[in-house]
Amino acid sequence: MPTPFPLLLDVDGGGWHPAAWRRSRTAPEAVLTGARLRGFAVTAQAQGLTALTFEDSPLPDARNPVGHLDAVQRAAFLAGTTEAIGLLPVAATTHSEPFHLAAQIASLDHSSAGRAGWIASTSPPAAARAVDLPVLTGEDARTELADVVRTARALWDSWEDDAVVRDVATGRYVDRDRLHAVDVDTGRWSVRGPLTVPRPPQGQPVVAVRAQDLPAAGADGVADLVLTGDPAARRTAGGPLVVVEVEFALDTDAAPAAERIAALDADAPAPRGERVRWSGSGEGFARFLQDLAGRVDGVRLHAAVLDEDLRQLVRTTLPALRVARLLQPPPSGSTLRSTLGLPRPVNRFSTLSGSPA
Template sequence: MSLVLAVEVDGGGAHAPRRVRHVAEVAERAGFALVTIEDDLLRPGRIGAVERAAFIAASTTVLSVAPVVSTTYTEPFHVSSQLASVDHIAAGRAGWVVAASPQPEAAAAWGRPQADPRQEALDAVRVVRALWDSWEDDAVIRDVATGRYLDRDRLHYVDFAGAAYTVKGPAIVPRPPQGQLVVLARPGLVPDDEVDVALVGGADLDAVRRAAGATATPRTFAEVEVALDTAEADGADRVRSAPWASAEHLRYTGSAEGLVRLLRELDPWVDGVRLHPLALDEDLAVLSQLVVPALVKERLATRPLPGVALRQTLGLPRPQNRFAIPGGVA
């Protein structure tokens, strides 16, 4: 399987609709399979990641989109409905990057005691997944002759009771086209058996390889921050004038050719990469014009195809509905 290419597109002004459309169009034309969109509970006034994901889903044809949605202080019932709606808009091209917000400032902003981020993440992912299954695939009838829209026997309660909330269900949105959206998360936040794609980092190649080898998720993506040489400045100069976003990711500074070599070295160890541009406009242009075409030419990556769900792009099967399986667990 060739590398699946993803890029984080939450750069300056990326919450404005025209800007969102432009960035998505550039990424889609370049051949990226997936864009992710950051969010932050402590930055009011921005259009949320889910809303921007829905806009991208409606504005593209082959590009998949996965918003970052924190499980801290958010209601999993609403998260489930919102993400399922994005998958319906995208005809199966949606995912979910699970995140947590452990900062004391977040608890204060929401007027709640500081939560255990891992427990809330685990509870939320389990509830969201159960709610996606709470409608069986053929629950919608649309029988005009009888006036029946739903088969109530194919809607199910999830009956979850946790430390912070209870959820009865069923969902208010039919099961997503993919059955279950692709769930991405960093190792340690959510148990591997609840995750489809682990987002692994590391200070160097060996650290990334170890992190990838330590996961039991079906797929792994390497997290790589990039500061590429441009016509105006080389990557090293650009880093000196702008800080890196995270200390947990592999970092690359330099030419497009050097990045292609790095990704070639990563290819045997991971199933994909999520690139984090230092500055979205500058780096996305180089990635689109030089890096992605070179990877496709070497067959290290392939362009996404029309009508293909994100699960198919990743080589993941469409899950059976737990309630439709005899003895299934809610």
Template sequence: MAIEHEYRTGLFAVGIELDGEGWHPAAWRRAGHEPARLLESRTLKERVAAAENAGFTFATFDDSLAPPAQGPGGRLDATTRAAFVAATTSTLGLVPVVAATYAEPFHISSQLATLDYASRGRAGWLVTDEPRAARAWGREPRVLEPEIRRERTDSVEVARRLWDSWEDDAVVRDYATGRFLNRDKLHYADFIGETFSVKGPAIVPRPPQGQVVVFGDVTTGSDRLDVAVVTAPTVPAALDAARRARATGVPRVVIDLRVTLDTPAATAAERLAGAAVPTSGSVTNGVSTDASGESESEVRLSFSGSAAELVAVLTELATEADGVRLHPAVLDEDLPVLARFVLPALLRSGLAHRPVPGSTLRANLGLSRPANRYVKEATR
């Protein structure tokens, strides 16, 4: 255990979810702007800039074809939002949520590869399912989990094959001869599944990272994920879930954690009480279960308390996990506290590190750039 913890020291990744106004159902009432400003580009840029300046490793952008379950308004496509801020950021990993069950995997792979180019190697993909939006695609909702899981797994496999379908030196750019592409360096994906098939090759050259960093549930398959995202209702359960995920062979494991922090204006308890939405479950050292609108299988670890107490919880989680993804209750209230007190404390202790300008998301997560599978096959 001591050796594993020493290996992860300095590579503990701290991510943040930046969709909407926060996880709390009443977050929109406490936002620092009018509801109409949520979809303005200025709001997105300000929040992304605040997260990057604070030293977060990556930011995720939730998405769904269905309308938001909490608060008024809507949302813009997650990949579009990530691409919009790609040029205005230099260190923050940009990880849109993209449902794999009903979207075309060829298009997903192209969009994410393009995002990796726009961000100079800082793109990720949080792969999810979206049964609620099935009717928007003219299909009935799926009820069989094995079928949903298979489509999700197949979509990730296709995307990975397409990212490799161009070798790194496939683009020639020989202006003297007018030759710009080596066709021998392009490969067919040749995927045939139960619900779709993809021939390839991709229409976008291999991403700067070789493979966009794939986040997701461990059921997607450890051989297809770079980072497993685990959820659990308590700290011991989260630590156990991280151990089990790591045992599958997935390279990195992060834990989802909802946070409600003390602010200069009110304590976390006062903020939750004032929002009039009670939490359920037991409370131990500021950590509790929270089930506001989530099914039992989706309950996330939830923290409420001071910045110092949160740092202690994160330090404990770091003994088994490679990082966390924080879900602030109210972005406009919790993000400033995270930026002023939590991230600096983690950086000073050496537990976390500030992403280096010019580095890729893979490098900041301690992941190597993968070799192209087709090059390996050709040299056998």
């Protein structure tokens, strides 16, 4: 039987194209409403997609002219209204406190019953300037990201799995012997734990990092997923899963994909990024994804216009993937790690007190 192929869908703004909001069926002032976000989530979950992702930036974004809501908050909003699909917000490491990031993602994992992830990213220099922080670029920014992620992982382990005892008779909530201090000082920031949130249900929420944000030393101890625009990328033995980023536009009843993109470009030309870009029929897109499924571990989908391309994806591409048995819904109650085939990590501190991981 073919192995299920993880499909992640980004649901930020109107779509990846900067003019997508002009083609949206949603009025600009309604783009940020919970009802619209919930509609995408319900559709994606019903169709068996693996996870939703939520882009973010502290800077103005031409794709979202009415503004931007915090990605972690959007994911948290959906935690209680979904039951199987994973939730991976982008949260930058170059202008956020590591302790607060770790607490936010741990809280998201608790509220979603183990379906949280985190796309750890660097930020452009202007983002650091906006909050009066030192500007980090190049390898310095990538090293900072690795330091923040490794610190967050240590903080998630700072509570052992059985640290919470809730002993009503003695009024004791936690076994303090099963809490462990994390002490990190990079010279730029310092953290002293334990975290203020118990260990997440997954032990370690899934961490994704863009390939260009990884330090030269690689992803060891940093990423569970590497997001890349290189469809020829391969996973190394024991390394993180490789997920290809794909921007897509599909033929609709009204116009072929090429005409749709040309009309969008006439309003606001889309710069070429590092993602794969694909356009054509929904059936052709299914064949493209089936070919990728034999070479990489998953795909993160970015629709040109969410309102139009998600509808075509549901009508044409996803049925073909079901026939090929590549699209299988995450079971209700499963964690994101288990859906992706990732083991639950052993707590690094558990042997100190002799407790099981």
